[in-house]
Amino acid sequence: MELSKNFEHKASEEKWYKHWIEKKYFSSTPDEREPYTIVIPPPNVTGVLHMGHCLNNTIQDILIRRARMMGKNACWVPGTDHASIATEAKVVQMLRERGIQKASLSREDFLSYAWEWKEKYGGIILQQLKKMGCSCDWDRTSFTMDPAYYKSVINVFIDLYNKGYIYRGKRMINWDVKAKTALSDEEVIRKETKQKLYYLKYLIEVDDSPMADGSNTNFITIATVRPETIMGDTAICVHPKDERYKHLHGKFAFVPLINRRIPIITDDYVTMEFGTGALKVTPAHDMNDYQLGQKHNLEVVDIFNEDGTLNADAQIYIGEERFEARKKIVKELGEKDFLLKTEEYTSEVGYSERTDAVVEPRLSLQWWVNMKKISGPALDVVMNEDIKFYPSKFKNVYRHWMENIKDWCISRQLWWGHRIPAWYDEEGRFVVASTEEQAKKMFNEQFSIVNAQLTQDEDCLDTWFSSWLWPFEVFKGYSNPGNKEAAYYYPTNTLVTAPEIIFFWVARMIMAGMEYKKEIPFKEVYFTGIVRDKLGRKMSKSLGNSPDLLEMIEKDGADAVRFGIMISSPAGNDLMWDESGNEQGRFFINKLWNALKLVKMWEARQGNSQQPIANSFAVDWFDNRLNEVKTELEILFKEFRLSEALKTIYSLIWDDYCSWYLEWVKPGFEQPIDAEVYNKTVDYFEELLQLLHPFMPFVTEEMYHELRVSKDGDDLTIKQMKPIELPNKELLATAVLLKQVISSLRDIRVKNLIKPKETIKLSIETTNKKSYQQIESILCKQVNAESISYVTSPVAASISAVVQADKFYIDTDNPIDNTSQKAQLLKDLDYLKGFLLSVEKKLSNEKFVQNAKDDVIDAERKKKADAEAKMKAIEESLAAL
RNA sequence: GGGAGCAUAGCUCAGUUGGUUCAGAGCAUCUGCCUUACAAGCAGAGGGUCCGCGGUUCGAACCCGUGUGCUCCCACCA
Numbered sequence: 001m002e003l004s005k006n007f008e009h010k011a012s013e014e015k016w017y018k019h020w021i022e023k024k025y026f027s028s029t030p031d032e033r034e035p036y037t038i039v040i041p042p043p044n045v046t047g048v049l050h051m052g053h054c055l056n057n058t059i060q061d062i063l064i065r066r067a068r069m070m071g072k073n074a075c076w077v078p079g080t081d082h083a084s085i086a087t088e089a090k091v092v093q094m095l096r097e098r099g100i101q102k103a104s105l106s107r108e109d110f111l112s113y114a115w116e117w118k119e120k121y122g123g124i125i126l127q128q129l130k131k132m133g134c135s136c137d138w139d140r141t142s143f144t145m146d147p148a149y150y151k152s153v154i155n156v157f158i159d160l161y162n163k164g165y166i167y168r169g170k171r172m173i174n175w176d177v178k179a180k181t182a183l184s185d186e187e188v189i190r191k192e193t194k195q196k197l198y199y200l201k202y203l204i205e206v207d208d209s210p211m212a213d214g215s216n217t218n219f220i221t222i223a224t225v226r227p228e229t230i231m232g233d234t235a236i237c238v239h240p241k242d243e244r245y246k247h248l249h250g251k252f253a254f255v256p257l258i259n260r261r262i263p264i265i266t267d268d269y270v271t272m273e274f275g276t277g278a279l280k281v282t283p284a285h286d287m288n289d290y291q292l293g294q295k296h297n298l299e300v301v302d303i304f305n306e307d308g309t310l311n312a313d314a315q316i317y318i319g320e321e322r323f324e325a326r327k328k329i330v331k332e333l334g335e336k337d338f339l340l341k342t343e344e345y346t347s348e349v350g351y352s353e354r355t356d357a358v359v360e361p362r363l364s365l366q367w368w369v370n371m372k373k374i375s376g377p378a379l380d381v382v383m384n385e386d387i388k389f390y391p392s393k394f395k396n397v398y399r400h401w402m403e404n405i406k407d408w409c410i411s412r413q414l415w416w417g418h419r420i421p422a423w424y425d426e427e428g429r430f431v432v433a434s435t436e437e438q439a440k441k442m443f444n445e446q447f448s449i450v451n452a453q454l455t456q457d458e459d460c461l462d463t464w465f466s467s468w469l470w471p472f473e474v475f476k477g478y479s480n481p482g483n484k485e486a487a488y489y490y491p492t493n494t495l496v497t498a499p500e501i502i503f504f505w506v507a508r509m510i511m512a513g514m515e516y517k518k519e520i521p522f523k524e525v526y527f528t529g530i531v532r533d534k535l536g537r538k539m540s541k542s543l544g545n546s547p548d549l550l551e552m553i554e555k556d557g558a559d560a561v562r563f564g565i566m567i568s569s570p571a572g573n574d575l576m577w578d579e580s581g582n583e584q585g586r587f588f589i590n591k592l593w594n595a596l597k598l599v600k601m602w603e604a605r606q607g608n609s610q611q612p613i614a615n616s617f618a619v620d621w622f623d624n625r626l627n628e629v630k631t632e633l634e635i636l637f638k639e640f641r642l643s644e645a646l647k648t649i650y651s652l653i654w655d656d657y658c659s660w661y662l663e664w665v666k667p668g669f670e671q672p673i674d675a676e677v678y679n680k681t682v683d684y685f686e687e688l689l690q691l692l693h694p695f696m697p698f699v700t701e702e703m704y705h706e707l708r709v710s711k712d713g714d715d716l717t718i719k720q721m722k723p724i725e726l727p728n729k730e731l732l733a734t735a736v737l738l739k740q741v742i743s744s745l746r747d748i749r750v751k752n753l754i755k756p757k758e759t760i761k762l763s764i765e766t767t768n769k770k771s772y773q774q775i776e777s778i779l780c781k782q783v784n785a786e787s788i789s790y791v792t793s794p795v796a797a798s799i800s801a802v803v804q805a806d807k808f809y810i811d812t813d814n815p816i817d818n819t820s821q822k823a824q825l826l827k828d829l830d831y832l833k834g835f836l837l838s839v840e841k842k843l844s845n846e847k848f849v850q851n852a853k854d855d856v857i858d859a860e861r862k863k864k865a866d867a868e869a870k871m872k873a874i875e876e877s878l879a880a881l
Numbered sequence: 882g883g884g885a886g887c888a889u890a891g892c893u894c895a896g897u898u899g900g901u902u903c904a905g906a907g908c909a910u911c912u913g914c915c916u917u918a919c920a921a922g923c924a925g926a927g928g929g930u931c932c933g934c935g936g937u938u939c940g941a942a943c944c945c946g947u948g949u950g951c952u953c954c955c956a957c958c959a
Contacts, residue, residue, distance in 0.1 A: 006921090190956090197959085224959060237959095271958055279959055288957045347958090361957095393885065397954065400884075404955085499954090534892095536952090567907080568893065573886095574952085576893060580908070587921045594919035601918070635897090644895070647907075662918085669917050743925085750925055756916060784916095835902070842900090847939040856900050863901065870902095 223275025
């Protein structure tokens with residue numbers, strides 16, 4: 001069949017993906033082979049594919065496909081994460097669009113809407129991964145709220161509670177007023193924010209005693225960025241050693257606008273230099289103030305509702321939103337002469353990761369995991385490199401966090417998620433149990449209450465409290481411990497993820513793995529960089545600088561997109577993504593396609609040996625070159641230097657195979673090609689496609705089938721790689737020489753205006769005639785020489801060139817441009833003189849000869865000899881001019 | 882405030898225990914070619930104070946110190 005002019009990516013992608021799935025090539029079941037397992041970092045079930053996913057999943061696919069082709073039982077487990085806050089927010093928004101308020105729904109009704117939403121949109125991102133060519137085992141698709149998974153999460157909670165690792169406690173937490181839920185510390189993003197620092201006057205309670213310094217100051221000035229919280233003030237605090245305020249120790253002040261009488265206390269927590277050195281203490285709405293409050297036994301006045309509006313305890317502006325209230329309060333403070341001045345001020349403010357609302361510190365009763373109890377082994381396995389981090393710098397980051405680990409707030413005031421299995425009676429007593437019956441039984445046992453009226457905790461667990469079980473629970477490693485699959489696939493091999501979630505997820509998976517499997521969850525973690533745009537900005541939805549992936553795949557093809565992201569992706573560093581990478585990918589595909597066309601043309605032209613010597617050199621050389629590069633690739637893959645691996649394959653195909661090898665074995669116009677050479681050429685092509693396949697699966701599979709008639713089931717995606725053989729260094733060196741000679745001769749042809757079609761007569765002056773004889777005919781073809789002869793002295797009136805220590809002369813009838821030739825030779829000579837000088841200096845330096853290693857000295861001696869030989873050759877050439 | 886990382890060609894980056902002719906690659910630029918697979922191509926070329934300064938060494942892009950600039954992470958200074 002006639003080959004199409006270009007690779008048609010759309011049809012090919014559809015055809016091959018379907019074929020691979022039908023053949024179940026991506027399905028894995030335990031067998032006698034060594035497993036290679038990756039669990040996908042489950043994307044949000046609400047998510048759509050963005051550039052970060054593209055990078056991350058392309059990398060995973062490359063690793064898994066290569067493992068599959070190297071004889072491993074490759075298993076890539078896909079799935080999604082229920083993403084409690086994000087999903088619930090989307091469902092709430094959907095309901096709002098339909099005119100339904102969440103508050104008007106029962107929990108059950110809301111959840112049925114949520115599930116409906118999940119069924120409808122939840123699979124989108126997985127379909128998008130298929131478009132990219134990801135070779136996941138789709139039969140294993142998991143979801144963190146699958147029934148069995150759900151149960152495991154609940155049982156883990158119960159287990160940790162029974163071990164005393166989980167507790168319920170009233171603490172200051174990060175409150176998301178938009179989602180109306182608690183957040184963990186990790187879900188708070190700190191951003192530099194421009195604010196105002198307000199200087200407020202608090203009147204001092206007047207008593208009979210005069211001021212110590214005789215002044216008549218009857219107020220104290222405090223500085224705050226949150227004037228709307230003054231109604232929650234329950235003290236003013238100054239530094240005990242601050243002379244300015246010593247006369248106020250033990251006195252009372254009044255909160256402006258509401259006139260609450262509050263004590264002036266002292267604590268060395270206060271920084272005298274900041275603001276006025278006097279601090280308003282609001283224990284209900286600030287982490288530090290809360291601690292101060294506890295220490296000094298202060299009253300706690302909570303003035304906010306859960307949505308961030310002021311409540312009745314605020315006394316004024318009740319029902320107003322906090323930032324609206326701030327504006328109004330500032331205005332009123334100004335009018336009533338309490339506001340002394342306002343300064344511009346920049347500080348870090350916490351925002352909710354999911355909703356971007358300014359986080360409100362809030363005192364509330366939540367569930368916590370005591371992290372110190374489970375973090376120990378998880379720290380050790382990373383520090384001693386049972387789990388290896390790439391790049392290793394993340395080890396330090398990890399250690400720092402683990403050593404300063406704080407308790408994890410795991411309850412969320414949401415409905416979408418795993419409901420906390422705690423049961424309360426009317427008096428607030430509670431037990432933790434998986435079912436109501438169980439809970440009743442426990443109430444009976446613990447409190448001697450028969451048939452207690454119980455209600456279950458309304459809250460859900462943090463999403464990460466489910467995804468930390470991912471590496472083993474996707475194999476039912478917790479719910480069905482010791483099962484064959486978990487035993488075979490766990491620990492998994494490689495985790496590929498973003499450094500942003502090292503604490504959220506990576507650290508906690510390691511903890512859960514150590515706690516429940518007594519084994520690491522993965523052997524290595526490869527942290528990818530962040531995808532940025534040309535200007536270095538992080539790609540994000542809000543900036544609108546993230547391209548539409550599906551559109552790109554449609555336009556350029558999945559292979560080109562995969563090429564584009566991988567070619568610009570240095571290991572572990574951020575990458576500046578630019579659409580021109582896709583273009584380079586497309587050009588590369590085109591190059592491959594044209595090479596295919598050429599080789600296919602030869603298919604019907606096979607004959608008997610025509611140019612045996614030249615071809616056997618080319619064939620032998622490429623075999624060795626392939627093995628040389630395969631060795632390099634081994635190392636690159638081991639270190640996750642995938643971008644370099646791709647570059648290496650790219651250059652092997654484009655330069656070595658297309659530019660050199662194919663030209664060397666190419667038969668003359670309409671001439672036959674030796675059948676054996678042809679077969680070797682196809683073999684090499686196949687092997688190249690195989691090396692490239694993990695990066696660009698579709699075009700390579702397509703070409704594999706075009707190249708040679710294949711039997712059913714003979715597909716590239718499962719074709720096993722050939723083992724590496726040791727290359728012949730001498731042969732490789734001869735090829736390097738050959739390439740250098742060809743380039744030099746082409747160069748002087750161009751410089752001397754010899755037309756491409758014009759043949760030359762070439763003379764070679766060398767001490768190594770044997771090497772040249774095996775490459776003679778290639779050389780002739782490549783520099784368009786009609787003859788080659790060997791000489792022992794310079795050829796007069798010719799154009800000359802020097803490569804290594806050999807001299808080349810071209811006879812020509814053209815007028816010779818001696819000047820440029822001379823200039824070039826002189827330039828080379830000059831360079832060599834300098835070079836030789838430095839080498840000789842080294843060799844005559846006693847200290848060098850004493851200190852340097854023998855092989856370094858030998859190398860220097862060789863450099864000297866080579867340089868001298870070459871200089872001699874150049875000088876002779878110059879003399880002949 | 883603490884910690885980490887980066888700085889090499891116009892751009893994006895390699896440069897793996899300091900020593901081959903080591904100053905590299907891709908893209909971009911320039912020159913010449915529609916040469917019988919490929920102009921989405923071929924054959925060539927130019928281009929750098931390896932951020933500044935100081936030090937160690939026979940020898941430094943590489944090691945040490947310091948300065949500058951940028952990035953990221955962590956941390957409760959109103």
